[in-house]
Amino acid sequence: MSYQWNWGIFLSPAASGDSTYLGWMLSGLQTTILLSLSAWVIALALGSLMGVLRTVPGKWLSGLAATYVEIFRNIPLLVQLFIWYFVLPEVLPFGLGDRFKQDLDPVTQQFVSAMVCLGFFTSARVCEQVRSGINALPRGQKNAGLALGFTLPQTYRHVLLPMAFRLVVPPLTSEFLNIFKNSAVCSTIGLLELAAQGRQLVDYTAQPYESFIAVTALYLIINVVVMTLMRHVENKTRVPGYLGGK
Amino acid sequence: MISIDTVSKHYGSFQVLTDCTTQVKKGEVIVVCGPSGSGKSTLIKCVNGLEPFQSGTITVNGVSVGDPKTNLSKLRSHVGMVFQHFELFPHMSITDNLTIAQEKVLGRNKDEARDKGLKLLDRVGLKAHAAKFPGQLSGGQQQRVAIARALAMDPICMLFDEPTSALDPEMINEVLDVMVELAQEGMTMMCVTHEMGFARKVANRVIFMDKGQIVEDDSKDAFFGAPRSERARQFLAKILQH
Amino acid sequence: MYEFDWSSIPGALPFLWEGMKVSLEITLSAVIFGIVWGTALAMMRLSPVKPLSWFAAGYVNLFRAIPLVMVLLWFFLIVPQVLRGAFNLDPNTDVRLTSAMIGFALFESAYYSEIIRAGIQSVPKGQVSAASALGMSYAQAMRLVVLPQAFRNMVPLLLTQAIVLFQDTSLVYVSALADFFGAAYKVGDRDGRLVELLLFAGLVYFLICFAASQLVRRYQKKLNAHVAH
Numbered sequence: 001m002s003y004q005w006n007w008g009i010f011l012s013p014a015a016s017g018d019s020t021y022l023g024w025m026l027s028g029l030q031t032t033i034l035l036s037l038s039a040w041v042i043a044l045a046l047g048s049l050m051g052v053l054r055t056v057p058g059k060w061l062s063g064l065a066a067t068y069v070e071i072f073r074n075i076p077l078l079v080q081l082f083i084w085y086f087v088l089p090e091v092l093p094f095g096l097g098d099r100f101k102q103d104l105d106p107v108t109q110q111f112v113s114a115m116v117c118l119g120f121f122t123s124a125r126v127c128e129q130v131r132s133g134i135n136a137l138p139r140g141q142k143n144a145g146l147a148l149g150f151t152l153p154q155t156y157r158h159v160l161l162p163m164a165f166r167l168v169v170p171p172l173t174s175e176f177l178n179i180f181k182n183s184a185v186c187s188t189i190g191l192l193e194l195a196a197q198g199r200q201l202v203d204y205t206a207q208p209y210e211s212f213i214a215v216t217a218l219y220l221i222i223n224v225v226v227m228t229l230m231r232h233v234e235n236k237t238r239v240p241g242y243l244g245g246k
Numbered sequence: 247m248i249s250i251d252t253v254s255k256h257y258g259s260f261q262v263l264t265d266c267t268t269q270v271k272k273g274e275v276i277v278v279c280g281p282s283g284s285g286k287s288t289l290i291k292c293v294n295g296l297e298p299f300q301s302g303t304i305t306v307n308g309v310s311v312g313d314p315k316t317n318l319s320k321l322r323s324h325v326g327m328v329f330q331h332f333e334l335f336p337h338m339s340i341t342d343n344l345t346i347a348q349e350k351v352l353g354r355n356k357d358e359a360r361d362k363g364l365k366l367l368d369r370v371g372l373k374a375h376a377a378k379f380p381g382q383l384s385g386g387q388q389q390r391v392a393i394a395r396a397l398a399m400d401p402i403c404m405l406f407d408e409p410t411s412a413l414d415p416e417m418i419n420e421v422l423d424v425m426v427e428l429a430q431e432g433m434t435m436m437c438v439t440h441e442m443g444f445a446r447k448v449a450n451r452v453i454f455m456d457k458g459q460i461v462e463d464d465s466k467d468a469f470f471g472a473p474r475s476e477r478a479r480q481f482l483a484k485i486l487q488h
Numbered sequence: 489m490y491e492f493d494w495s496s497i498p499g500a501l502p503f504l505w506e507g508m509k510v511s512l513e514i515t516l517s518a519v520i521f522g523i524v525w526g527t528a529l530a531m532m533r534l535s536p537v538k539p540l541s542w543f544a545a546g547y548v549n550l551f552r553a554i555p556l557v558m559v560l561l562w563f564f565l566i567v568p569q570v571l572r573g574a575f576n577l578d579p580n581t582d583v584r585l586t587s588a589m590i591g592f593a594l595f596e597s598a599y600y601s602e603i604i605r606a607g608i609q610s611v612p613k614g615q616v617s618a619a620s621a622l623g624m625s626y627a628q629a630m631r632l633v634v635l636p637q638a639f640r641n642m643v644p645l646l647l648t649q650a651i652v653l654f655q656d657t658s659l660v661y662v663s664a665l666a667d668f669f670g671a672a673y674k675v676g677d678r679d680g681r682l683v684e685l686l687l688f689a690g691l692v693y694f695l696i697c698f699a700a701s702q703l704v705r706r707y708q709k710k711l712n713a714h715v716a717h
Binding site: 138145147149151159162239240242 | 291294319323324327329330331334335336337346347350351352379380382383395396
Binding site for chain 1: 686693697
């Protein structure tokens with residue numbers, strides 16, 4: 001049994017007629033990138049908010065944030081995705097679910113569900129990183145901020161968060177990478193991102209190796225680009241004379 | 247200026263402060279000393295409300311610290327505090343450390359805050375370091391910046407929480423010199439410190455604490471001349487062995 | 489308003505349990521293989537022999553850069569062909585479970601290897617020196633002194649990774665293998681009760697993973713208390 005390699009397959013016209021198979025790959029890549037970036041914005045915003053809440057005095061708010069984290073950390077991403085995509089539109093009150101199903105085209109429905117799902121899922125992880133960053137700061141920093149007359153929100157804004165975020169750039173980098181990798185899960189609801197395009201190409205061309213090698217290579221490239229970018233961020237935000245100790 | 251009246255504090259069943267009472271008048275310099283764990287740092291942090299306390303009252307310039315209606319941020323903005331570990335903000339330049347609270351808390355404009363900050367930085371002898379970051383300065387230098395940062399807020403009194411105990415010995419004097427100068431200018435000061443030389447030079451009174459209680463509260467001559475309690479005598483004897 | 493109907497769940501429990509067994513089987517085999525192969529990779533990575541260290545670094549970085557879904561697709565493509573070629577299997581034999589197990593095991597080893605490497609590096613260098621000073625060889629120092637300490641510190645992380653792995657097994661959905669999630673989906677699809685079955689699956693995963701992570705946390709606390717004294 002010998003495999004017939006055919007790298008030219010990418011340049012031949014795709015079954016859809018309006019594009020080449022290379023075009024499929026690139027459109028998948030584009031969806032993956034768009035999806036991951038928009039989910040990352042949600043994850044950062046929500047995760048930072050929750051991370052701050054986990055460190056504020058008062059059991060009520062920090063307990064709320066802790067519950068949030070436990071829920072999103074202890075259910076598989078795939079199950080969460082299916083719940084966002086299949087369950088939520090059915091059970092949303094006030095006809096919101098029906099509007100979601102009727103007013104949005106299927107591709108948008110898939111994209112929105114995937115984006116929200118990845119965003120919330122990752123926010124729970126971002127929350128834990130932000131919390132550990134804040135807790136890693138010397139306790140006196142908060143006191144110093146308060147002693148100068150800052151309110152608690154001002155102390156977070158000017159003293160604690162700028163330093164905490166610098167400390168957690170490396171773990172956030174790995175969460176950022178994860179969001180790209182996790183986005184592949186969204187192929188299961190039919191969203192035509194990179195991995196799904198790869199599978200579709202296999203179905204149409206019977207050239208699985210070329211397709212999978214190309215998809216894998218594209219994920220590797222994303223990985224390298226993100227790491228380079230984040231290393232740049234890390235260098236940009238480095239504090240002179242600060243070695244990360246206490 | 248500062249009045250502390252039968253203040254008690256406990257963490258769970260652990261009693262940290264028991265019925266502490268004392269006053270600091272305007273222009274007075276008070277040194278608080280005592281063995282570690284005696285509650286002196288906790289007491290000084292109660293003065294600006296960084297540590298809550300369960301009973302008793304503390305008033306600063308007539309404002310009650312423990313009263314839930316008190317705007318603590320406002321009170322703290324004119325009570326300067328210097329910490330054991332300096333607590334400069336590592337991600338800001340020295341200039342920004344000196345100006346951020348002036349701008350965000352007191353609402354001063356950028357230029358005004360900058361002029362004030364740099365003037366005080368000059369006063370503590372560090373004008374040349376304005377553009378550097380805290381991590382690039384020695385401990386002694388950082389602590390002098392921290393004093394300047396507190397002074398930039400035009401405080402009505404200053405609290406020092408072991409300002410020299412995290413410093414290498416050769417850096418202690420540069421910080422103490424700044425504090426002595428401040429005392430001689432008439433700043434109201436409450437200092438938790440073991441530097442007895444500093445106490446002898448500028449203190450009006452010395453408070454000795456042990457196990458959460460104020461054991462002695464006396465003029466410095468009386469304290470150093472003939473401490474009334476055995477515990478204070480032992481403490482002084484130990485300090486002198488250094 | 490949606491009307492819930494949970495009645496299809498009780499009858500489906502035996503089928504769901506079969507699925508859960510598949511999930512647990514994959515998890516367990518991947519944990520065991522992952523720790524063994526992961527330890528080997530970690531030691532290679534830290535070894536002074538450059539080609540070994542390069543191989544381990546390449547392996548770990550490659551697997552950590554690719555989505556698990558993609559890894560699984562690869563294994564469902566390659567493993568059946570290799571197995572059939574090697575053992576002359578009937579082309580109709582279902583090797584999806586084997587493929588999944590192998591895929592997960594090789595994938596998770598990369599993650600385990602990083603945890604174990606960090607654990608080994610967390611043991612102070614002085615410990616190796618002390619062991620050498622007592623006349624132990626490098627291998628003996630590793631086996632008798634470094635690894636026991638490293639593993640004690642790592643156990644909570646290894647267990648946490650196992651919980652993550654258990655959640656990840658749901659991704660065998662891409663091969664239509666009936667693990668717990670796949671079984672739940674099939675029942676929901678058959679009875680038109682996808683909403684209930686998905687929520688039920690989510691709840692079951694949550695209860696298992698939450699309970700397990702609480703146990704790990706308790707263990708970690710005990711460990712910390714032990715070290716502190």
